[in-house]
Amino acid sequence: MAIRFDLDPALTPALREEIVSIWTEATNAGGAVGFVEPVTRDDVLPTAAEAFAAVEEGPDRLLAGYEDDRLVAMLIFVDNRFALKDHWCTLKRVMVHPECQGRGYGSALMREAERLARLLGREALHVTVRGGLGLERFYAALGYKEVGRLPGALRLGPDDDRDETLMWLPLR
Numbered sequence: 525m526a527i528r529f530d531l532d533p534a535l536t537p538a539l540r541e542e543i544v545s546i547w548t549e550a551t552n553a554g555g556a557v558g559f560v561e562p563v564t565r566d567d568v569l570p571t572a573a574e575a576f577a578a579v580e581e582g583p584d585r586l587l588a589g590y591e592d593d594r595l596v597a598m599l600i601f602v603d604n605r606f607a608l609k610d611h612w613c614t615l616k617r618v619m620v621h622p623e624c625q626g627r628g629y630g631s632a633l634m635r636e637a638e639r640l641a642r643l644l645g646r647e648a649l650h651v652t653v654r655g656g657l658g659l660e661r662f663y664a665a666l667g668y669k670e671v672g673r674l675p676g677a678l679r680l681g682p683d684d685d686r687d688e689t690l691m692w693l694p695l696r
Contacts, residue, residue: 525591525592525627526591527589527590527591527597527627527629527632528589528590529587529588529590529633530587530588530590531585531586531587531640532579532586533586533588535576535579535580535586539588540572540576542594542595543572543576543595543598544565544568544569544572545565546595546598546619546621547559547568547619548564548565548567548568549621549622550619550620550621551568553622554657555619555622556653556654556659557617557618557619558571558616558617559571560681575600575617578600578602579600582603583603583605584600584601584603585600585601585644586598586600587599587600587601587633587636587637587640589620589629589632589636591624591629595621596620596623596624596629597619597624597629597630597632597633598617598619598633599615599616599617599618599619599633599634599637600615601614601615601637601640601641601644602614602615602616611645611646611647611648612648612649612650613641613646613650614649614651614652615637615649615650615651616651618630618633618651630662631665634663634666635666637649638666638693646695647696648692648693648694648695648696649692649693649695650690650691650692651691651693652688652690652691653688653689653690653691654678654686654688655673655678655686655688659689660689660691663691666693668691668693669691669692669693670689670690670691670692671690671691671692672689673687673688673689673690674687674688674690675687
């Protein structure tokens with residue numbers, strides 16, 4: 525099946541529920557999307573509500589990926605909210621539904637984000653990566669370069685500190 529993308533879909537109650545669901549399922553499958561498993565819908569909901577507000581009120585933008593009519597991938601273009609950084613943005617909450625892993629949807633999502641960022645006048649994309657999962661290799665294969673690392677910046681639990689890796693993709 526193919527994936528199709530929609531930039532700035534209407535955040536209907538149904539879409540909000542799909543996003544919270546995919547976020548919960550991605551986390552519980554070991555995904556690095558702001559939480560540590562196990563989580564429930566209620567754990568994710570407050571963070572999701574903040575993200576929804578930033579998308580609805582601006583300046584953040586939602587990119588949703590669908591297989592037929594089912595949400596299977598998403599990310600958020602997060603504006604820096606600082607004039608000196610208007611030429612680039614951060615990608616957050618990059619996720620693919622666990623049932624759809626291995627279909628190339630993650631790469632397709634990132635390529636679409638790159639295409640749209642160029643159209644939106646961005647000159648670079650930034651993403652942070654949780655260490656210990658091998659995600660740096662995924663982003664490197666898409667052209668992202670490691671530009672920094674914060675050792676032990678993420679505390680997942682007692683005696684489980686992980687590096688936060690800063691990845692950068694110039695679009696020029």
